Amino acid sequence: MFAATRLDQVSLDIAPDAYEEEEAFWAALTGWSPRRGPLPEFTALTTPGTPVRILLQRLGEGPGRSAHVDLACADPxxxxxxxxxxxxxxxxxxxxxxxxxxxxxxxxxxxxRDPETGVLPPA
Known part of the structure; x- marks a missing residue:
């Protein structure tokens, strides 16, 4: 039996010195609304009606940018x-x-994050 999962977001891992520029670029390019996450190193770009979001993640150090997928899981x-x-x-x-x-x-x-709602469980 499979635990409930879904593609939740594409996470762009961004070097600290490029973060603001990348955030502005992706928000302008997509027209999606930026929303600060619960931790200062995260900003989510979302748009109504689209279940997958773009998560901008400020790296602690390092050059360049990479990307990875996140899967929302009912039971990680x-x-x-x-x-x-x-x-x-x-x-x-x-x-x-x-x-x-x-x-x-x-x-x-x-x-x-809940695969149906995209919401984190209460802390």
Missing amino acids: DAVRALHERHGAVCVTRGRHWIVMRDPAGGVYCLTE
């Missing part, structure tokens, strides 16, 4: 175990997410 630990059975490896746990590495070395996250 059950989804982690399923992904591990298929060859993924757990890299680390964050406040509301689990960082995974797929068999080819790509990084992605399993989040605690």
